[in-house]
Amino acid sequence: MKTSIIYESIKLNDNTYIIKFQDNENIGPGQFIMVWVPGINEIPLSFSGLGDLKEITIKIYGKASEHIAHLKKGDTIFFRGPYGKPFENVAGKKLLIGAGTGIAPLVPLINKNAYGVLSGKTGEDIIFQDRFEKKSIVTDDGSYGKKGYAVDALKDIDLSEFDMIYACGPEIMLKSVMDYIININGKAQFSLERPMKCGIGICDSCSINGYQVCTDGPVFSLNQLMEMPEFGNTRLSYSGKRIKI
Ligand SMILES: Cc1cc2nc3c(=O)[nH]c(=O)nc-3n(C[C@H](O)[C@H](O)[C@H](O)COP(=O)(O)OP(=O)(O)OC[C@H]3O[C@@H](n4cnc5c(N)ncnc54)[C@H](O)[C@@H]3O)c2cc1C
Ligand code: FES
CATH class of the missing domain: 2.40.30.10 (Translation factors)
Structure with a gap:
């Protein structure tokens, strides 16, 4: 400690x-x-x-x-x-997609070629917007930026331009982003937030299809996630019961 x-x-x-x-x-x-x-x-x-x-x-x-x-x-x-495993930090054009505090771990990846898609339930949830030179902002309730979800903002962006896409936020948002980008730009990394107790691969509370998010992730490639049917569907509760996301 x-x-x-x-x-x-x-x-x-x-x-x-x-x-x-x-x-x-x-x-x-x-x-x-x-x-x-x-x-x-x-x-x-x-x-x-x-x-x-x-x-x-x-x-x-x-x-x-x-x-x-x-x-x-x-x-x-x-x-x-x-x-945990870090993001692979590429030098080229980056698209950074974050929801709520999921924006936070993307901040160290910002460079002059970074474009941010910042989303939240309300305007209060949009953080670190001043750190992004180029950005789109969306909120569920439309109280700030455009009304909609992160995936809606992607529809206005040419995804093929980017050397790497990074995303972090609630799993349901990550799944919708993955489903949208899958046929446009497969160069993507996602950071998952699953319930964790030990953080070092012992307790299995963070497991997803045989992977442990704390040691094999939290960052996974799009290709890895495509092989995980539990992604965006089910997770373990703190008491070990499998529940729907
Ligand atoms: C790898 C990883 C990185 C993380 N990084 C961050 C970070 O940088 N900043 C940050 O704020 N959080 C982050 N989190 C989430 C954070 O760990 C949880 O918010 C925290 O464990 C909540 O603990 P608590 O005891 O305060 O609340 P709890 O008592 O555990 O939860 C209280 C209530 O809030 C709900 N809840 C808890 N966490 C979340 C959540 N993240 N989203 C929605 N509902 C939730 C619970 O289901 C429960 O109903 C991360 C999680 C992981 C796995
Ligand atoms: S948190 Fe214990 S195995 Fe991942």
């Missing part, structure tokens, strides 16, 4: 915060850490900023994320990792 002192906390909106802390580890885009909240839980979080000062971006869902989101400058963060 590592510890670090919080260097800065930035409130992005009512329930989303950026936390910055010092860590000299070399971390790849898309890798994650397991952040421990004593007496509550340990949860996976990816990096929205790499470099000596690391940055995580967290949305409050339950007790653990609430505690981490409310850490202040000078508080201690407990974590282990980095874990």
Whole structure:
């Protein structure tokens, strides 16, 4: 278990915060850490900023994320990792498709040739828009940008132009993106968020068709996902029961 002192906390909106802390580890885009909240839980979080000062971006869902989101400058963060396979970071034109906090792990991939598709339920969910020079914004309720889902924004974009497509967000969104791009541009990587307990390939809570998302992923290629009938369909609950997504 590592510890670090919080260097800065930035409130992005009512329930989303950026936390910055010092860590000299070399971390790849898309890798994650397991952040421990004593007496509550340990949860996976990816990096929205790499470099000596690391940055995580967290949305409050339950007790653990609430505690981490409310850490202040000078508080201690407990974590282990980095874990998981990173995105392959190509030099050419990149299309970055993110929904909600799924935008966060895509931020380290931004270069001058990057185009962002940022989506969310409402305008509140659109984060990091200022980091993208070129972008489309869509929201489910139309409160910001165009009304629609990430996949709708893709219809206005020439996908064949891109050397690599990257996507992160709820699995249902990733599946719709995969189904849309499959015959247009197969050069794509997707980062999956499945329930995780150990983060190191022991407990099987993150399994998908024989793969473990924590060690074989969280980043998978489009070709790998095409071989996984569970993708976008079913997952294990925290108690180990297979449930519909
Ligand atoms: C590899 C990986 C990377 C991740 N990176 C990030 C990140 O960078 N930033 C971030 O904010 N989150 C990230 N997550 C999700 C984060 O781990 C969960 O939000 C967290 O585990 C919630 O824990 P909790 O104890 O606060 O809430 P819980 O008590 O576990 O959940 C409370 C309620 O919210 C629901 N819920 C929990 N998480 C989500 C979710 N992600 N989407 C929709 N509903 C949810 C639960 O089903 C439950 O109903 C990542 C997950 C994975 C697997
Ligand atoms: S979280 Fe335990 S095997 Fe992946």
